[in-house]
Every structure is written in structure tokens, then in C-alpha cells.
Amino acid sequence: MPVDLALEKLLADAQVDRAIETIALTQALGRVLAQDVHSTVDVPPAPNSAMDGYCFRFQDYAADKPLPVIQRITAGAVSAPLQAGTAARIFTGAELPIYADTVVMQEETVVTENGDEGPLLQILEPPQKAQNVRPQGQDIALDQRVLKQGKRLRPQELGLLASIGVDSVKVYKKLRVAIMSTGDELIEPGQPLQAGQIYNSNRFTLIGLLENLGLEILDLGIVADDLQDTLRALKRATEADVIISSGGVSVGDADHVKSALQQSGDLAFWHLAIKPGKPFTYGRVAGTPFLGLPGNPAAVFVTFCLLCRPWLLKAQGADNYAPLSMSVPAAFSINKPGRRQEYLRARLVPGDNGVHAEIYPNQSSGVLSSASWGNGLVEIAINTTVGKGDMVRFIPYESFS
Incomplete structure (x- = not known):
């Protein structure tokens, strides 16, 4: 066959009756979601600064008119609404005060002291409205479906779930394999x-x-x-x-x-x-x-x-089980076509024009060291020969984890 x-x-x-259980997010690595997950919050929850710099109302900008800096806003702080014609010192991740809509990075400014009136902000480059601002819900919107049922959870999915406040998930119980x-x-x-x-x-x-x-x-x-x-x-x-x-x-x-x-x-x-x-x-x-x-x-x-x-x-309930593969040039040749589809233990190595695949010299099914030596498999179709430089399908071992 x-x-x-x-x-x-x-x-x-591939059908097995799968029970569902609820587990802590810290225990969910590698598990398969048993239901869709929707967000109950916006991420970020409010507009925030993407830079260390200064925020202001775009309409208050004028090249020849410095803005007095009257606030200092750090991440996690609650600020007062920004007064018209003023600016605020702001740091990366800090929420913009009400009425502020633009951030200029500190490298594009000069701040001078003006006696009792405090520091004055001079903006060196003409800004664009809303520059360096992460809008509310830029990453995830309220009620958005974040992950689908059948998703196998990797570290990045755990972080994504945490970012919307999820601390436990419904997953399919693990298969027991004899x-x-x-x-x-x-x-x-x-x-x-x-x-x-x-x-x-x-x-x-x-x-x-x-x-x-x-x-x-x-x-x-x-x-x-x-x-x-x-x-x-x-x-x-x-x-x-x-x-x-x-x-x-x-x-x-x-x-x-x-x-x-x-x-x-x-x-x-x-x-x-x-x-x-x-x-x-x-x-x-x-x-x-x-x-x-x-x-x-x-x-x-x-x-x-x-x-x-x-x-x-x-x-197990996963919706994605096909390994990733790529097409790469062969650093080997096969002159005799085979009657079976072959999977050669191989590895990618740098070449003159990018990576190419070389194969272990002994492809015997008893030579396990060939699998340890390599970092993937090269697929050779039935009745196929390969010349050096021909494109072959390479499946990295990482695709099987």
C-alpha cells in the first residue's frame, strides 16, 4: 500500500472517545483545546505608548512653539487628563492620558528648563498623528475568538491566553498509549x-x-x-x-x-x-x-x-497534524530508482547558495545513529532518481514534536 x-x-x-477536563494554564503546554476561547477584554485595554518619549495632542504641535511638560507617566500609573497645549513625559507601555493622541520618541526632542515654568519640549521632526501609539484592542478585541477548538497549545499560546486573563482551559484528556x-x-x-x-x-x-x-x-x-x-x-x-x-x-x-x-x-x-x-x-x-x-x-x-x-x-483532538516541509537542493545523488517511497535520514548544511540536504552514508533501518546525526528526513518518491542540485522535500525533525 x-x-x-x-x-x-x-x-x-483516528477516532477515540475523548473526555474533557479543566486544567490550570501552567499545566496546559502541549494539550489540545476542547472549546473555542474568546477574549473578555481588549488587548491592550487602553491606548499606550510604544516608545519612551513625550505625548501630546497632535493639534497642539507647532514647529516654533515648545510645549510645557507638566506630567510624568510610567507604566501602570494612572494619569490626569492632558491639558490643552501641554505635553507629558511618558514611558513604554504607559497608558496615554485622556486627550493625548501622539507620541514622539525622546531621541527626536530637546527639553530645556524654563525657570519656574518647568521644562519645555521642542520637537525636532514633524510628527504624524497617532505615531508610536498602540491603540486599544490593537492585538485582541473584546469578544474576539482568540484560539479555536483543536488547537495544540505551545508556549506562545499559553502567553496569549494569559494576556486575556485566562488562568485555566478546557482540554481533551490525554490519550493513554500502551x-x-x-x-x-x-x-x-x-x-x-x-x-x-x-x-x-x-x-x-x-x-x-x-x-x-x-x-x-x-x-x-x-x-x-x-x-x-x-x-x-x-x-x-x-x-x-x-x-x-x-x-x-x-x-x-x-x-x-x-x-x-x-x-x-x-x-x-x-x-x-x-x-x-x-x-x-x-x-x-x-x-x-x-x-x-x-x-x-x-x-x-x-x-x-x-x-x-x-x-x-x-x-487527541488536534486540528493540525501535518508536518511542515521545505524544498531544498540535494547534496547527494541516487541513480537507482526505488520501488518504495524512501525517507532518508538527512541534515541541512550551509552551501554556496544557501542550505542543502546531505544524507547519512548508511541508510540501513538498523542504524539508529543516522537519526541522531541528522535533523530531518528527505522524501524520495517511488521510481525516482536524484542528481546533485535537484530539489527534494525535506521534513525537519522539529515538525514531529
Whole structure:
């Protein structure tokens, strides 16, 4: 199955009953809004100065007529209305006094003392009316919809919500994701390696990727290459909202995940035209969605980012789950067209005419260091060759966070 078709089917099926909870804004990073948010205030609430300088009525300006400075206004202070024919010293962020409508920056003025009458303001450059003034509601207007339901909250959204006085938000409850690693060869880090064993890196890759998405994890550890053990693990995994496994979905005699899935649920599709990650599997276990990743560590990373992540975000209620990408020149060549859509571990590096993409020399699905070395993926379509300088699609890793 082509990657695009598989992703279309996955997203069409990414439905999970989502409860709603109210949480403090300080705990809302990465969470998904469950309702629209409208502002109950104007931001800013009143006209204020964008500069350190002097405010006055524009109609009082005359090149040959200095204005007496009779007030000093700091941010947070409440000022008296500005008298006609006068000016006020004002600082950045301070609210303009009533009747003032223009601010001139201090660098464009000369202030002289005039005995008992106090300082006089001479404006050196002809001003424009309302210059250096932030009008009331410039950023956000009263009753304006600030954020839509389905928005995943980043630090800038937290600040935006705080700017309208919001201290708690309604969000969808976190998805609970069960993860399991299959393979008799696997042991956990910290134990001595015996002959035939390897450390279980996939568990830690998946935990990190899931925590980046702010999801809860039910960690089932390592499952032996045994059909009954696999069936028992899948049964326990149905306590979660979705199951993600690594390994056991290929065609070997010791790969039991596919068989267990067919016995305990249903298999929607198996095998994709993708490299790395061909054995990717999707189905359901007693109604619980199941995403089966390959066992090779680089393939786990790639298929999670491209296929699991958008499924999880949509099921979590997010309205935006497509990764950003860009077109950049290739610093490599591929002379033999492939029969599967390839995702090469790559990185952007400076070139003579801007950045270009270079790829890790060993693209084996077992070489996880290729993912750590790079900062993104280069997509190569089926039956496509690439010459140096050709434009290729680059997907930064930051798009998957």
C-alpha cells in the first residue's frame, strides 16, 4: 500500500472517545483545546505608548512653539487628563492620558528648563498623528475568538491566553498509549549483554516520542517471541486508548504480532511501500486501535513520525497534524530508482547558495545513529532518481514534536 493511501486510511480511522477536563494554564503546554476561547477584554485595554518619549495632542504641535511638560507617566500609573497645549513625559507601555493622541520618541526632542515654568519640549521632526501609539484592542478585541477548538497549545499560546486573563482551559484528556517491545533478543539497558542479545532501544525512542506529544504511557516492557505471551500482552494493552508495538510484524517464524492481531481483533492493512518500515501494521484488538511498527530502530523512528504521530494527534483532538516541509537542493545523488517511497535520514548544511540536504552514508533501518546525526528526513518518491542540485522535500525533525 502506498504511504499516502495508508496515511489517509489511518486518519479516517483516528477516532477515540475523548473526555474533557479543566486544567490550570501552567499545566496546559502541549494539550489540545476542547472549546473555542474568546477574549473578555481588549488587548491592550487602553491606548499606550510604544516608545519612551513625550505625548501630546497632535493639534497642539507647532514647529516654533515648545510645549510645557507638566506630567510624568510610567507604566501602570494612572494619569490626569492632558491639558490643552501641554505635553507629558511618558514611558513604554504607559497608558496615554485622556486627550493625548501622539507620541514622539525622546531621541527626536530637546527639553530645556524654563525657570519656574518647568521644562519645555521642542520637537525636532514633524510628527504624524497617532505615531508610536498602540491603540486599544490593537492585538485582541473584546469578544474576539482568540484560539479555536483543536488547537495544540505551545508556549506562545499559553502567553496569549494569559494576556486575556485566562488562568485555566478546557482540554481533551490525554490519550493513554500502551507500548510493547517484542523479541527474545532484547534486554533492558543496565544489564550485561549475553551472546545473541541486544539492548532495547525502541522502548526509549517511543517513550521519548510519546512524551513529546504529552501523552500518557502504559509500558508493557518486553514481550517474548511466543504467540500466547503476545496474546496476553495485547489483552492487557487494551486497557489503553491505543496500542503501539515494535517488532514481531515481519514474516519470520518468530514474528507473532500479526497472528495474534488476527486472532484477537482485525487486521486493516499490513506492509507498506515505504523504506524503512515496510512491515508497518494497523488494526484493532478488541476494538482498541493497534499500530504495529517494525523492529529495526531507525524504521521505528521513521514510521512513528510519519504515521503514528498524525494518528495520535488527530485522535487527541488536534486540528493540525501535518508536518511542515521545505524544498531544498540535494547534496547527494541516487541513480537507482526505488520501488518504495524512501525517507532518508538527512541534515541541512550551509552551501554556496544557501542550505542543502546531505544524507547519512548508511541508510540501513538498523542504524539508529543516522537519526541522531541528522535533523530531518528527505522524501524520495517511488521510481525516482536524484542528481546533485535537484530539489527534494525535506521534513525537519522539529515538525514531529
